[in-house]
Amino acid sequence: MNCTNCKTEVDLNYCPKCGQPTKLKRIDGHYILHEIEHVLHFERGILYTIKELIVNPGQNVKSYLVENRSRLVKPVIFIIITSLIYAIAYKIFHFEDAYINFNGTEDVSKMPVSIAVFKWLQSNYGYTNMLVGVFMVFWLKLFFRKANYNFFEILILLCFVLGIGMLIYAFFGIAEGLIGIKTMKVGGIVGLIYSTWAIGDFFGGKKIMKYLKAFASYVLGMLTFIFIVMLATVIIDTVILK
Template sequence: MSEEFCSNCRQNVKPKRIDGRYIIHEIEHVLHFERGILYTIRELLIRPGENIKHFISENRSRLVKPIIFIIVTSLIYTLINHLFHIEEGYIKFEDANGSQANPINNWIQSHYGYSNIIMGGFIAFWLKVFFKKYDYNFFEILILLCFVLGMEMLIFSVFAILEGITHIHSMAIATVIILVYFSWAVGQFFDKTKTASYVKALVSYILGMLTFGIALLILGTLTALITKYYI
């Protein structure tokens, strides 16, 4: 057997050199329609709750991995945001002196993927409280939120492009659509036959955002105090 292949697994002993063709292949691997990000977006637009439930309990090969999905979609929004200079952040707050807590706020705006996952943890807590009778643990709910929040970033991206091209302030409309989408997707995930599921989903989202904002405010205040007295 050729020395280029392993005698046991028949795989290349030395991988091929990375070139332009390799990069294109990797991009196609992520963006291909079947079981790729476009397929995932389509399924999350049509039947979000049902598809995510199916991903968690039955088949995890049909959709893009949730962590990859939220990071890629957050990156798309970040690039569009920088391209059109739309300075819209999830949370903006001020410290005791009335000045914006720039380091924390800037980190959030520069790392939407990670901040979305962290924010998802707060929302997941409230979903666990309101839907405690359902047999989903915290991490399964967090996976649900990775998909839903990823779709939110794409919705924001569409309206960011629209605002960047037309200069018409449309992010408020995007926020309303996102609230509706979140309630619909999460409510469908838990029990699509009950109106209460959609209401509890919306309340959980609002409370999650509020507690996330409060946590950031506390962190910003503590950081300011430490900086003032110990540095």
């Protein structure tokens, strides 16, 4: 028979060219449970990735880039899953998490574009965090220009680091929702400390200057993002008002 995927002649259970099974298993409850177990499996799964990124982030991300890309969850999938976890926690426990607090009318159609955009950013912190990461890359490239990493490799680093950051914020947000004490500010500090340490560790942080550069890149990336969003929305508001 021929492979249903690449049409290569197959006489075994799997295609020797693309690895496609000759007979796909029927999708049932057992199949769904197996897929969930595969994602959450402690070895080479989401839990394993979280543990490795907490214990030794720099070395694990370097290993992912240059040695072995099967040990950790794919970076884009990782930040999507962690952002989803954060979003679910936020919807359930309703903790305060925004860069900018918004109070006012809920009718988006009556808002200036700038206010509407920041309201969306406030309500979608997971996506906001990913967008901020793009701006952080530019500052990291500037501060660590001697390091031999390109834009996309640094972006991979930030997917892992910001993903752990989302879990930290989710943890403190859940704690705030359960015990009724404002803990998100503590979570923000812990997240900033972790991000600074993880980024500095990735770039060979044996000197304090590495961590200072990592901290500066994180903060400047966030400020640059906010400034550009404000500038763009103010320009749009001005054009609309005219």
